[in-house]
Amino acid sequence: MRTIRVGAVNYLNTKPLIEDFRLFAPQAELFLDYPSRLADRLAAGELDVALIPVVEFFRAKNYTLIPDIAIAADGPVLSVTLFSRVPWEKIQSIALDEGSRTSAALTQVLLRCRYGVNPTRVQLPVDVPADDMATDAVLLIGDRAMKACLPGFDYAFDLSEEWKNWTGLPFVFAVWAVRPNINLEGIDEALKQAKIHGLKRAGIIAQREAPLLGLDAGMCRRYLSNILSFNLGPREIAGLQKFYSLACSIGLVPEGVNLEYYSTPRIHLV
Secondary structure: OOOOEEEEEHEEEEEEEEHHHHHHHOOEEEEEEEEEEHHHHOOOOOOOOEEEEHHHHHHHHOOOEEEEEEEEEEEOOOOOOOEEEOHHHHEEEEEEEEOOOOHHHHHHHHHHHHOOOOOOOEEEEOOOOHHOOOEEEEEEEEHHHHOOOOOOOEEEEEEHHHHHHHHHOOOEEEEEOOOOOOOOOHHHHHHHHHHHHHHHHHHHHHHHHHHHHHOOOOHHHHHHHHHHEEOOOOOOOHHHHHHHHHHOOOOOOOOOOEEEEOOOOEOOOO
C-alpha cells in the first residue's frame, strides 16, 4: 500500500478535521501549509488530497471532493474579516491576505456584484503587519483575523455574515479535493472518521490551542462547536452553486465546472 499524501491547513478551524488523524490513517503522510500553498501543491501533484479553498476546486475543473466534509459557516464566521477605513461602496483599494484565495474571491464578489465597485488590489504577505498597509481595506483570514483589532480601521466586516445577509445561504470556504485518477486507499473514510472524532473533542482542542494562539479558550470552543459548520449538506451545496455562479459572472472561475464526489455520481452546477 502506497503512502497517500494529505494536505491540510494549520489553522484552528481545521483542527477538528485532522485531530489524531494518524490513528485513522497510519498509511498517510500529513502536510500542513497555508490554504493557497496547499492548492498549488495539489495542482503540482505533490499532494493526493488536500483541504483547499473552494475557488481553487472550481479553477482546477477536474478534482473530485470528499462527501459530507467542509469548512463552512451559516452566518458570522469570525475568521474572515474585511477591515476597512470606509464603507463598502467607497473602497478604492484593498490588500488581500496572501494565504487567502476563496475569501479574496468572496471579497471581490461582494464588492463587484453587491456594491458595484472594483477597487485596486494588492497582496498582503503573511509576515507584513496589516496596520502597515495604506489601502482603504485589508482582508485577513484564519487565526490572524481572529486576533486582529486594527483600531485604525473604522469598519470590521465579517464576510460570511455579509454573504448570509445577502443570499440567505451558508458559505463554504474549503473542501477536501482529490486529484484525478487517485486511489485514496481508504483515506476518504479515514477523513470522515477523523471529522467525527475531532468534533467530539472540540472542547479539548479549544483548551489546547487557545493559549498557543493568544485567544480565549471559551471563545475557541464556541467557534468550533457553534459558529463553524463542518458539513456539506444540501444548503451548503446551494451556497456553493450560488458562489460559483457569481464568481463565474465576473471571470474569477471558468465556466462549465461540475461538482463531482469522489466515487459518487456527478452533481451539475446551474
